[in-house]
Amino acid sequence: MLGAWDAEPARADILIGQTTAVTGPVAASVGETLVGVNLYLNSVNARGGVNGEKIKLITLDDKFEPPLAGENAKRLIEQDNVVALFMSRATPHTQAILPLLAKNGIALVAPSTGAMVFHQPVNPLVFNVRSSYQAETEKAVEHLHTLGLNRIAMVHVDDSFGEDCLAGAMKGFNATKLQPVAVIKADRSKPDYAAIVPQLIKENAQAVLWIGSSVAVSDGVKALRKAGSAMQVVTVSNNASSGFAKQLGDAVRGVIVTQVFPSERAMGYSINREAAALAKADGSVTISPSVMEGFASAKVLVEGLRRAGPKPTREKVVAALSSMNHFDLGGLEVGYGPGDRTGLNFVDLSIIDAKGQFRR
Missing domain, CATH: 3.40.50.2300 (Response regulator)
Structure with missing residues (x-):
């Protein structure tokens, strides 16, 4: 189990749950998204958190096995009492979580999958960030x-x-x-x-x-x-x-x-400048496309928590995200509304060079 913040003060007031493949065939890219998530959440917690409350991300390893993803989500909801689920990985694994959302009235924010089943028909409890x-x-x-x-x-x-x-x-x-x-x-x-x-x-x-x-x-x-x-x-x-x-x-x-995000080297986007500055201050983070997906997803999560107000509940988080019509991630706008949970609509192509770098 991984925690998303390592500051010493007090307990975390806001619990967020995640099931994802920390191990298994997609562990490399999952690890990079978690770097981006932690980069942003740590910076928020270092500034006092959201509405004075720290955020703690409880991450459970589903080993890239859909049944285990469902079991993990059930545990996070029923035992850990998280106020939202966040960044599940892969299509069948996220599908295993869907029945739990309606049963418990809990939001799933930024599933790390672009499957159309999470866009159409609209599930009011799924808040996509990435394109399909x-x-x-x-x-x-x-x-x-x-x-x-x-x-x-x-x-x-x-x-x-x-x-x-x-x-x-x-x-x-x-x-x-x-x-x-x-x-x-x-x-x-x-x-x-x-x-x-x-x-x-x-x-x-x-x-x-x-x-x-x-x-x-x-x-x-x-x-x-x-x-x-x-x-x-x-x-x-x-x-x-x-x-x-x-x-x-x-x-x-x-x-x-x-x-599904602009090049991490495109400094015309303020989200990239923000991530680059935090990575430089951290000293151990190398920005990649997957890191930026985690970073952007964490920004949407935090904004939803901020709008939900102090001591956010599951219901308040859903309501806050549902009314987030126009949120500037930093040169990219995310918005949700009735019948719309798509998030971003951005697709580009890159080619990997001989050094392993993604070029646009």
């Missing part, structure tokens, strides 16, 4: 088409996350009047690269949109390169982490990753 996976995959296909790459394949994990990304990609294919040369499902735990890679090569794919965990996608890219294929690989923002780049090893150069 469908928007990412649709833009990815359209971008490949503009590059003249029209023989595009798709490999996706065989779960609700993968199906959601496929739905977005098909929008892109329809918009460009293309058809995928292959759509291949991959086991979430043990992708069969020995079958997947030869099929991609046989179909003469110029590019592949590969959807899965950072381990699954990085191993897939390495398997492609080992087979002598130079086809373009694109993946989505769940892999927008330095950890993913490291996992790619010698195969890192040229992999495209869609992004």
